[in-house]
Amino acid sequence: MKSAANITNAEPLPVLHLGAGVIHGGVEAFLASLAVHSQRTIPSFALCAEGRLANEARAAGRAVHVLPQVRLSRPLWILRARRALDAVLATSTPAMALIHSGWMQVLFGPVLSRRRIPTATWIHGIATSQPWLEWLARRHRPVRIFTASHFMAEETAGWYPGTPRSVVHIPVAAPDRISPADRLSLRRSLDTGAEEVVVVVSCRFEPWKGHDILFRALGSLGKVPGWSLWVAGGAQEDHEIRRLESLRELGRELGIGDRIRFLGQRRDIPTVLQAADIHCQPNSGPEPFGIAFIEALYAGIPVVSTAIGGAKEIVDGSCGVLVPTSDPQALALAIGDLIRDPARRKSLGEAGRRRAFNLCNPPRQVARLEEILCGSVPGRLGTPLP
Secondary structure, eight states: OOGGGGTTSSSSSEEEEEEOOSOOOOHHHHHHHHHOOSSSSHHHESSSSSSSSHHHHHHHHEEEEEOOOOOTTOHHHHHHHHHHHHHHHHHHHOOOOOOSSHHHHHHHHHHHHHOOEEEEEEEOOEEEEEEHHHHTTTTTTSSSSEEEEEHHHHTTTSSSSOOOOOOOOOOOOOOOOOHHHHHHHHHTTTOOTTTOOEEESSSOOOOOGOEEEHHHHHHTTTTSSSEEEEOOOOOOSSSHHOOOOHHHHHHHHHHHGGGGEEEEEEEEEHHHHTOOOOEEEESOOOOOOOHHHHHHHHHTTOOEEEESSSSSHOOTTTTEEEEEETOEEEEEHHHHHHHHOOHHHHHHHHHHHHHHHHHHHHHHHHHHHHHHHHHSSSSOEEEEEE
């Protein structure tokens, strides 16, 4: 790759994205979208693990560099990973790097600084449990900060004072629509009747995602006929495995175990969502953005969540319902109303598709990100957007 000083404004900008790639969540889905939709930049990826993201990036024709496994508690592992990144940069120098986590900035910020590669940071989450990590990350000041929501921009306003920052919504593509026959076939495969009202939750098994609140809300609707719950997602870490088992037990205790289908890890979530009727993820802690909400809106089903974090910027009265946090009674009321009102579900679902497209259309959001990146490289013509 050419150095930043030798790249003209007409040429695509080589950008190296540094991400973990160990599990597959919202950040990894975002990076996979960049691999597919980038036009004005040439994205390459340095990841700390092989896995789904690495495979998806390669399938999109992008260069992937897999760095050695690393842990902050293992100094020798850190040194090995830094040397590996330095070797990558010795043969293919990007015009810019975009780091997608605070801990990776701690690890690799010094290498990029020595190479004098302009670096931007995308703050995807709130690292409140390790303030020392945030302090170390700030030692290598980026040229720009990105967040996916205004909530995150405000939440991290104290980070890097004076550094320009931009809000860019995560690009999420609209899925292909499924036929009524495919919808019925999927329901049958999950032992779900054609007329049942399906509530679906699709996320990782983190406590703040609100699975237990959802279960308790549905437990109070046990006498309401004609509904079931699909729980999509695979337990990827030990604490998630334990939580999954505790949720199975909670369902049995509440007397709704026979209405719950645990779907496990699936690659057809857009299809699963379209075969459901209501999406509910009642977070007890704030979502930095909320790709799951966008996916549900694209599927044409109303979203029920809590009025906290990024959900407040995605879900409004045209497409869903927001309730107070940690309030199973309010949640049960919102879900129960939608179960009983198919006309309202249809109206909210149709508006949801339009809202998702307006917020997260991939070509538009990727173009916005690329415009900002191109305008952030010293010597590169372009007008950085706010």
